[in-house]
Amino acid sequence: MWAPPRDDVWVRYNMSLKNGGKSSETSICYRVRPATLTSYEVHVSLAESDFMNNVIFTYREGNTNGVYYNGNRQYGFPNFTTVVALHQWVHYCHIFNDGQYRAFVDGEERVRGDLHTQVLPLSLNSTLILGQEQDLLAGGYDVLQIFRGHIAQVNIWDSVLSDVEVKDIASCRTNMNGNVFSSDREEMEVLGATVDSQRLDTLCQRTDEYVIFPEMRSLGESQLICHRVGYEVFGPRTSEANFKLYEESLQFTKSCSSNYHLWLGLTDKKERESGEPSWTTL
Known part of the structure; x- marks a missing residue:
């Protein structure tokens, strides 16, 4: 049954527990499986403070994927689009390397180019939120800025993954844990959400999902x-x-x-x- 979105559902992790620092080389990979057709879909949010609340922010708006880097929205990638596939896993990798940005979807490179930013190093001593955008540090949530579905294999590295490594992760040939953060390793705060475990190979299987409308129509x-x-x-x-x-x-x-x-x-x-x-x- 459809239910209205809520701003009190999230998964949180305090990255300062890892004693990380700043890095100009960062890779962020994860899988999402949307369950509801929405115009705005939040994936990963990293905030350092109330002022710097978009250290990293990845999202989908309509068919277009977007990213913020150190508080700056990256407008230079308007062709970074994907087809919305409900109830199907989609793998994303965002790779930042000394002012360069590359994005992969299901193991294939979709965009590359220069980042628009005055500050290159990312603060990895930040608060990580999955499924909600932080307008304030660990807060300021908006019911219209939420992910409704499943998120898995969220990993962060302070290095650049190779094309082969991205492909292997996306195709379920390996399950590499991020050296900075891994949702399969860290103990996260979970509010209003559920946590489940699946075999790795099931994340790459396409499933048949359908609804029967028992009404006569042309x-x-x-x-x-x-x-x-x-x-x-x-x-x-x-x-x-x-x-x-x-x-x-x-x-x-x-x-x-x-x-x-x-x-x-x-x-x-x-x-x-x-x-x-x-x-x-x-």
């Missing part, structure tokens, strides 16, 4: 309502997925008594264009 109307909630019309890709969907849909046979039991997101367009079957419809 195909066009069905596509529209799916788009409004951030989905597309579902199309099973295997016989097992097709059978599971069919079994679950039987509970709605009394509500949907037309000749068309379900609309599926499958077409024969590729088959007609190529002259060869592109799948088997069951």
